Each structure stands twice: as C-alpha cells, then as structure tokens.
Amino acid sequence: MTNRKSAGTGKTATMPATPAALTLSGQQYPNDGAGVSKGTLRRVVGASFIGNFVEWFDYAVYGYLAVTIAHAFFPEADKQTGLLLTFGLFAVSFFVRPLGGFVWGHIGDRVGRKNALSLSILIMSAATFAIALIPGYTVIGIWAPILLLLVRVVQGFSAAGEYAGASAFLVEYAPANRRGIYAAVVPASTATGLLLGSLIALLLSVSLSPDQMNSWGWRLPFLLAAPMGLIGRYIRTRLEDTPAFLALEKEDEAVKAPVTALFREHWRPLLIAVGAVVLNAVGFYVVLSYMPTYLSEVVGLSSSASFLATTVALATYIGFIFLTGLASDRFGRKRVLITASILFVLLTVPAFMLLATGNFLVILLVQILLGAMLTLNDGTLPSFLAELFPTKIRYSGFAVSFNLTNALFGGTALFASTLLIKLSGSDLAPGWYLMGAAVVSLIAVSLARETSKAPLQS
Incomplete structure (x- = not known):
C-alpha cells in the first residue's frame, strides 16, 4: 500500500499498489473498470455518446448552413461580410466556455460526473431547439441576431461540460488497458453528430429551393435537438456515478475548491493540456466544420459536392478514431499525439494546395487524409x-x-480562416494556420509524461 495526500484537503487516502481497486475504510471500490459488468459499460458508452452527439450535431448544422443562416440574420450585408458576422457569433459563443469549464468542472468534481452531465445535456438541447424558433432579420430586425447570440452563449456554457465530463466518465469506468479505445467514443460521437448534420444539410440542399431554405428549411435540423436531448438525459439519470468518484465521495475526499487546487498544485499538467488541445481545437473546426464553406466559397465546388465530400470524410474519420484509440492503448498516448503533430506540420499546406485544384476525387482523398491525420x-x-x-x-x-483552448482557437477558427484569406489574399491561409497549431501541440506533448500504462491518479 502507498499513502497519498489529497489535493486541497490535507487528508490521506490509502491507495493499493495496483490500479485494480480503491481501498477506503476497509471497503474496495472497483477502479479502471474492474468488476464493472459489460451491461453497465454499454450504458456508460451510450450515455457518454449521446450528449456529445447532440452538441456537435448543432455545431455541424450551424457551420454547414452558415451561408443560409447569414442570409436569414444579416440580409443587408454582402456575402463575405455576412459569413464573417455569422462565424463571429459562432466564435462569441465560445468565449463563455471557459466560464462553463469552471462551473461544470466544480459541479463534476464536487457533486458528481453524472449530475453534471444530466444537467448540461438538458440545457444544451433546449438552447439548440430555441434557434429554430428565432424570427429572421426581416421580421424583428436587429433583435434577430441579438437573440441568436444569446442562445449561442447558453449553448457555449452548457457545452463546456459535455466533452470533458463524458471523457472523465468513460476513463474512470474503462478497464485499465482499454482506456484509450473507450475514451475514443467521445470524439466518435462528435464526428457522428457532424456526419448527421452533413447528411441533413446535403438532403436539404438538394431537396429544397433556395427560397425554401432561406425561409424555413434551415430551421428543421435544430428542431431535432429536443427529443434527442430528452433521450440522452433519461439514459444518464439511470446510471450510477463512476466507481472512482463514489470512493472519494464516501470518504469525503472531494476537493472543496477543485479549480483553486488545479491552478495551485497542478499548473504544469494544466499548461501541457492547454498546448496539447491547440491542434484539436483548430484542426477539428477547420477540417470538419469549415471545410464545406471553404470548398464552396473559396475553391468553387458546388454546395452539394462540398457536403458530399465532407460526409464521406466524416464516415471514414469515425472508423479511424477507434483505430487510433486502440493504437494509443498499445503504443502510448504521447507517441501517437506527437505523430499527429508532425504529420500536420509536414502535410497541411500541400494538402490545401491539392484542394485548390477543384478536382472532386482529389478533394475527397485529401479530406480523408486530413481526417485520418486528425484522428491521431x-x-x-x-x-x-x-x-x-x-x-x-x-x-x-x-x-x-x-x-x-477551444475558446481561444476553436471557436475562432472559422472566423480566423475567413479573415486570413481576406487579409492575405491567399487561399492557403487556413493551411498555414493549422500548421502553426500543430507546432504548438508538438512542443506541449513533448514535455508530457506517458500516461497510458500508469494507474489513474487518485
């Protein structure tokens, strides 16, 4: 046995020499998935999947229908300015996410992962549903974009608890040697949300006339959020919290001020984490959300062809995600993350050069390649x-x-890409931006320790 003081409390918890169980007050609590039934694990996977799915379905629809949304809320602006304003609203909603991170992190570490996730999905789905009900600029004038901004701020706040909470939930339930593949469910769920958003955008673009899309067609996808959110909340409320958190809760070992303890005692891993997320933040939005707009507005591909290429790339991305999870369990997190950064440094700008050819097959292959690199x-x-x-x-x-990190670099990626093209006059600007993000993540991950083979810290 080894003794370790808990952060921020001064209490000492007795830890086993192996990660198989937490032993507190003579009782053992399964850790790293030990003793958890397969049925429980399936429910945990489902509960973690659906919340991120709903969240990223919304972001996908907003990004893929940006041109139509710009017409509905900024009809008096020229096309490029309308896009900038629409992506600006997208970015502003991200600025509240750090505040949401503090709040949801506190709730998750103090009250429990399940409670935080059950509440966040309810707020997120309600806000997404509300977008479909906002009248356009021609009906209520300036209040239309103001209401859209307010709803997206609520979305940003609620979304701040989803990705982190679902990942922690899965990692704390997963078997010790399979944490990578189980946690990969989270990005897979985001990609599935994007995939459904892309499919619906493609269906709407080929089924409705431009007038129908501008007047009511763009609202239809947002209406789906309410039933999906209610289903997700029902699944989550029927689960127990993670074994690791229940053990801490029983011994009253939860930190009273987790964010304070984070900055005071764990600032080094926090800095590494921020740097490591930069490539994810920029890459995810540029490669999977901004790309249809880039292909149609910059490269000149038709909207239907742009959506089709992105849809195929997303489908392959989901498969690659799980392969990456398996690889990280076998070869280590650090090695896989470093490989991803190096590939983006070397191949991003050449990939954008190939996109500029306008050849659909080339574009499709490049998108699949970028998606596969991103999954690493x-x-x-x-x-x-x-x-x-x-x-x-x-x-x-x-x-x-x-x-x-997502507030600084993810939410602004669509706006920054559009602005950099306008300021530089170069269609390759988003590629250079993405390459710079890869350099930052490469440095950060190089300073990290390997975590895949070690037991979870208590």
Missing part, C-alpha cells in the same frame, strides 16, 4: 487529458484546459 490527435486526446489529472480535479482539469 482527436482519438488520443480524451484519454490523455483525463489521465493527466487526479480524480479529485479530473473534471476541472479537463474542462478548463479543453474549453479555454
């Missing part, structure tokens, strides 16, 4: 970030680092 980062990052922090502050550490 995205499929490994959830388990890597969760393993960086001890149980007492795991939700806070993940939520703060992930949401702070």
